[in-house]
Amino acid sequence: MKNLSKVSDGYLENKIKYLKLLAKQYPSISKASTEIINLEAILNLPKGTEHFITDIHGEYEPFVHVLKNGSGVIKRKIEELFSDTLDESEKKMLATLVYYPEEKIELITKQEDNIEDFYRKNIYRLIELCRYASSKYTRSKVRKLLPDDFKYIIEELLHEHMNSQHKKEYYKSIVETIIQIDRAKEFIIAISTAIQKLVVDKLHIIGDIYDRGPRPDIIVDKLIEHHCVDIQWGNHDILWMGAASGEKTCIANALRISARYANLDIIEDIYGINLLPLATFAMDMYKDDPCKDFMPKTNDQSFTSREKSLIAKMHKAISIIQFKLEGEVINRRPEFEMDHRLLLNNINYDNGTINIKGKEYKLKDTYFPTIDKNNPYKLTNEEKNIIDKLVISFKRSEKLQKHVSFLFSKGSIYLKANSNLLIHGCIPLNEDGSFMSMKIKGKEYSGKALMDKMEALSREGYFFESKSNQKQYGMDIMWYLWTGKCSSLFGKDDMTTFERYFINEKETHKENKNPYFKFREDESICEKIFEEFGLEVEGSHIINGHVPVESKKGESPIKANGKILVIDGGFSRAYQNKTGIAGYTLIYNSYSLQLVSHEPFNCAEEAIVNESDILSTTVVVEHKAERKRVRDTDNGIKIQEEIDDLKLLLMAYKKGLIKELQ
Numbered sequence: 001m002k003n004l005s006k007v008s009d010g011y012l013e014n015k016i017k018y019l020k021l022l023a024k025q026y027p028s029i030s031k032a033s034t035e036i037i038n039l040e041a042i043l044n045l046p047k048g049t050e051h052f053i054t055d056i057h058g059e060y061e062p063f064v065h066v067l068k069n070g071s072g073v074i075k076r077k078i079e080e081l082f083s084d085t086l087d088e089s090e091k092k093m094l095a096t097l098v099y100y101p102e103e104k105i106e107l108i109t110k111q112e113d114n115i116e117d118f119y120r121k122n123i124y125r126l127i128e129l130c131r132y133a134s135s136k137y138t139r140s141k142v143r144k145l146l147p148d149d150f151k152y153i154i155e156e157l158l159h160e161h162m163n164s165q166h167k168k169e170y171y172k173s174i175v176e177t178i179i180q181i182d183r184a185k186e187f188i189i190a191i192s193t194a195i196q197k198l199v200v201d202k203l204h205i206i207g208d209i210y211d212r213g214p215r216p217d218i219i220v221d222k223l224i225e226h227h228c229v230d231i232q233w234g235n236h237d238i239l240w241m242g243a244a245s246g247e248k249t250c251i252a253n254a255l256r257i258s259a260r261y262a263n264l265d266i267i268e269d270i271y272g273i274n275l276l277p278l279a280t281f282a283m284d285m286y287k288d289d290p291c292k293d294f295m296p297k298t299n300d301q302s303f304t305s306r307e308k309s310l311i312a313k314m315h316k317a318i319s320i321i322q323f324k325l326e327g328e329v330i331n332r333r334p335e336f337e338m339d340h341r342l343l344l345n346n347i348n349y350d351n352g353t354i355n356i357k358g359k360e361y362k363l364k365d366t367y368f369p370t371i372d373k374n375n376p377y378k379l380t381n382e383e384k385n386i387i388d389k390l391v392i393s394f395k396r397s398e399k400l401q402k403h404v405s406f407l408f409s410k411g412s413i414y415l416k417a418n419s420n421l422l423i424h425g426c427i428p429l430n431e432d433g434s435f436m437s438m439k440i441k442g443k444e445y446s447g448k449a450l451m452d453k454m455e456a457l458s459r460e461g462y463f464f465e466s467k468s469n470q471k472q473y474g475m476d477i478m479w480y481l482w483t484g485k486c487s488s489l490f491g492k493d494d495m496t497t498f499e500r501y502f503i504n505e506k507e508t509h510k511e512n513k514n515p516y517f518k519f520r521e522d523e524s525i526c527e528k529i530f531e532e533f534g535l536e537v538e539g540s541h542i543i544n545g546h547v548p549v550e551s552k553k554g555e556s557p558i559k560a561n562g563k564i565l566v567i568d569g570g571f572s573r574a575y576q577n578k579t580g581i582a583g584y585t586l587i588y589n590s591y592s593l594q595l596v597s598h599e600p601f602n603c604a605e606e607a608i609v610n611e612s613d614i615l616s617t618t619v620v621v622e623h624k625a626e627r628k629r630v631r632d633t634d635n636g637i638k639i640q641e642e643i644d645d646l647k648l649l650l651m652a653y654k655k656g657l658i659k660e661l662q
């Protein structure tokens with residue numbers, strides 16, 4: 001609505017209730033006018049930089065590093081700004097200082113004789129860099145990103161131009177005072193953190209924060225602190241969200257994976273969940289069983305063989321509990337159509353074989369002391385006791401609940417953000433390219449509607465009262481999202497966990513990917529998806545994670561002529577030998593969309609001491625001749641609506657429909 005001359009009195013009167021509310025915030029013609037001018041100015045600023053990261057899988061060190069270096073954006077800005085004035089080592093040193101200010105200063109203090117000189121040189125450089133990084137934002141936005149302690153000082157320094165002698169003195173005196181009163185270290189930390197925030201306006205996580213790697217909790221804590229983040233749930237995240245809701249099968253699965261990767265300390269020490277009942281049960285029940293196929297996957301030399309053996313026993317114990325519990329869900333939810341995953345009743349416990357899809361296979365391990373062959377899904381009393389206690393502990397873990405409620409508040413199954421459709425796995429399709437449909441509570445859903453429904457049900461699974469039917473259904477859907485064939489988070493027809501542990505023949509391990517993964521090379525299918533989700537056919541993209549891009553084999557992360565970008569390159573160390581790199585990230589600034597591939601990252605300590613950054617290669621996927629402005633973004637649309645409303649308010653003031661309050 002731009003043409004206000006066409007607004008009728010009737011239209012204004014209809015909106016009067018709303019305009020009166022708005023008048024409380026802008027009580028005069030002058031206040032409303034000033035805001036219109038401010039908002040118009042914002043619309044003309046360049047679009048802020050968006051940063052996309054996915055499949056972090058508990059690998060907090062490279063994740064934190066990539067967050068700090070903005071996938072190479074900081075380095076590029078340093079390059080642009082100081083290419084003529086600083087040499088390579090000075091630029092490297094400055095970059096490291098921005099990433100790890102506290103640690104770097106500590107190190108320098110031990111080495112440098114003249115620390116004041118170091119402070120002076122670098123404070124000036126950091127101010128310049130900060131000014132450069134903030135140049136595309138309004139003063140008020142920059143102010144909000146500055147740390148409280150130094151807000152005023154940094155603002156002064158950023159806007160002080162040394163063009164007059166008087167200003168130069170003023171500027172210099174501020175810097176000298178900071179050094180003299182011994183606040184240089186704190187100042188450098190503050191301004192470096194501000195620079196890290198300024199280079200990335202918005203962070204998008206495309207899922208799988210949890211599992212396999214050592215510290216997903218640190219990642220979530222970092223995200224909680226972040227100034228602007230959204231999260232698309234990955235299959236591994238929904239698993240933990242289901243577990244935190246109290247869903248037994250999700251709890252068993254999350255525990256099984258933690259045992260598999262020797263990460264049980266996340267559950268015990270970080271989330272405070274007592275694993276003693278499971279450990280004592282496993283030690284008794286699998287006392288003489290070597291649990292060979294359940295040995296944890298870890299290179300960590302600090303585990304003793306006794307520890308590993310205990311983890312293997314716990315791993316097997318919780319796996320069997322998981323298979324039994326899954327049977328319960330499959331049986332109570334026939335509409336999930338997962339009967340083919342009922343395997344415990346296909347085992348011939350006397351011969352040690354299993355029948356899968358009509359074929360008989362020998363089991364690698366036939367020791368099932370807790371399975372009653374006549375009733376294989378029934379938990380023993382002890383198993384039941386363990387899982388009941390675990391439910392209570394997962395629901396009571398304050399930290400886990402804090403993390404999961406954050407995932408609910410900032411997360412979703414998919415997100416439309418500035419012409420991009422963000423989805424962890426896929427949009428489930430049939431072989432003929434049509435949207436896969438699923439019956440939920442008797443009604444068929446497909447495409448966007450299916451994903452919306454699943455998201456709503458997952459929220460019910462977490463938020464509804466314990467023991468209600470809705471909560472149980474929602475929790476079962478969360479488990480379905482982890483492993484079901486119509487799940488956009490999983491995107492495969494089967495999760496062959498049992499087969500991987502118990503059968504040698506690889507043919508039984510196969511998990512078939514949804515036809516989406518073949519169709520995502522096809523532009524016309526992408527266009528159909530854009531239409532389904534209400535996105536423009538031209539200029540939109542789908543951004544996925546979930547399936548590692550096998551760069552080693554020459555696979556490209558760019559699909560369908562640039563309409564789809566797959567950025568799971570494998571932060572996960574467990575997958576790096578497959579991908580050959582340490583992950584892709586994506587940067588979307590006002591000029592271009594850039595894919596960044598990263599080489600493996602060793603550790604933060606090495607980055608600080610040797611000033612070694614992650615080696616990254618950037619490929620420009622798309623370059624715009626015309627710079628994108630805020631007005632071209634989703635936020636721009638909202639701002640334009642605010643401007644339109646404010647203009648109506650102005651008119652209401654001028655016509656006397658609303659009186660100025662001041």
Ligand SMILES: O=P(O)(O)OC[C@H]1O[C@](O)(COP(=O)(O)O)[C@@H](O)[C@@H]1O
Pocket residue numbers: 208235236260492495496497511546547
């Ligand atoms: O590599 P692992 O730990 O054996 O896990 C394999 C399982 O993980 C999955 O790949 C799901 O995890 P991703 O989302 O990371 O792909 C399953 O399809 C598969 O059964």
Ligand SMILES: [Mn+2]
Pocket residue numbers: 208234235236424489546547
């Ligand atoms: Mn995944």
